[in-house]
Amino acid sequence: MNPFDGSVSPRHEEAEDAAAEGRCPWARFSSWLECVCVVTFDLELGQAIxxxxxxxxxLTEKEKTSICYLSFPDSYSGSLGDTQFSFRMRQSVGRRGSRFRDDIYNRDAPVTLQREVSHFCGYVYFRQVKDVSVKRGYFQKSLVLLSRLPYTHMFHMLLQIIAPEYFEKLEPCLEAVCNEIDQWPSPEPGLTLNLPVMGVVLQVRIPSKTDKPGGSPLRQTAKENLLPAPTVLPTIHELDLFKCFQSMLIHLQMLWELVLLGEPLVIMAPSPTISSETVLALISSICPLKFCSDFRPYFTIHDSEFREYTTRTQAPPNVVLGVTNPFFIKTFQTWPHIIRLGETKMAGDLPKQIKVKKLAKLKTLDTKPGIYTAYKTFLHKDKILIKRLLKGIQRKRPSEVQSAILRRHLLELTQSFIIPLERYMASLMPLQRSVTPWKTPPQIRPFSQDEFMATLDHSGPQLTSVLKGDWMGLYRKFFRSPNFDGWYRHRHREMVQKLECLHLEVICDADLLGWTKDKSEVEIVDLVLKLREKLIKAQRQQLQVKDGVMDKLDAFIKSIISSLPDDLQTVLSTH
Incomplete structure (x- = not known):
């Protein structure tokens, strides 16, 4: 018999984390931010931290260099004032993981909002104003929040509160803010939190993976008679999709497919703000599916990955890059899909829609806005949606309502595509009755693309989507993309953990004491060791088993050990 090799519940580790959090300086701060940086322009050094x-x-020297270049506009036009944008950078190899345990948060967060493991997200507030006291005549500084959390909206709101104040009062102000953040509760999926900073209370709800996709946003909750009344953020991560896509509405289907398939894509924009917002809007267009390739909301020629991404000796990598320097037009001539954006122009009362153009036309620095690609969509456009959005512009429908319509459409489109895959994946799971206490859990059946394609006639996307076209061709291409690979690995891991939970539960319900009655000491010791290994693995993997299972098995192990001879008890209690 071998009941065991498997996995469970985090109570013990959560208690340990809480204790560690109490001891570790900056533990709460580091559950939100890695650090805050100030980057300035130095006449001798250029950008410097x-x-x-x-x-x-x-921070390693390489990370500091990246932050310096990524936190200033690359080809700044000289326009004065404040600019906000985002970047994403690879962390240095060999860096120790975050001081904070990520697994409990990631276990409960939606896949699209999990903490980054190997990248940092940067949120920038850049100010350029005339200043006669500075040699060059300009004050140029960026305040940068570095985090592993993709909370774009929340961190930009936070910067709007703290950056103007910081530029006036400098360092003491920053220290006070960091101390306030260190008092915040850690982000916990499913909870609504009140976060005080500089006399303002931000009220945010951290999304959970159990939320219904496209559910209603946060409403203000009366709580603890907070003074001042909290500023409610309806979202911590969503962007104004309509603003990002308004000049490309007629090409929405193409954009969605390019992102779904993880195609190499460059966004050339007039500013880091437009570049980063467009890249992040594109990535979010396939929610609730996680985009599993690399993406850089703002990418510069100084980036440490510049050579890797622009070599002409191999096919372009599956990455979405946002750039602003016109130099990139020459660099990316071999890329299959390039979106050149300008400032949005109006044609009457409608935003002018950019055209699809041949790649060969992408030659000069003053290349016109357009989508330069030879890509042909698998599915037809949704003309009703486009008409509805254009009519909304004429009727002056608010941008947030237009964004909500867009987000709902993209969510329904992605769900229509992914539901048949989810349904087929669920059919690969062994039957519950095949999980028995006395055997290793059965294996999940392998994914067969042909078998999946055969299910589409009776349970394909046509059941939930009105869009016509070559759905089969789209699935075939999707199977070769990093997004399919990422989705499959994630679902497979979840299913393996579900089997481990079921196995623990059936072991818990079995008559283990009865089984030991006629067994030798060797067999009983073997059972104890395997059960204990299974429980440790379960705790390490944060498995969510039914209440009481862990305690029951732990009590069983203790009672069995106490029934054994003293010498064996000593060995097992120190094992």
């Missing part, structure tokens, strides 16, 4: 807070955060 002036300050990193907390001071004990260790």
């Amino acid at each position: 002036e300050l990193v807070y907390p001071q004990d955060v260790k």
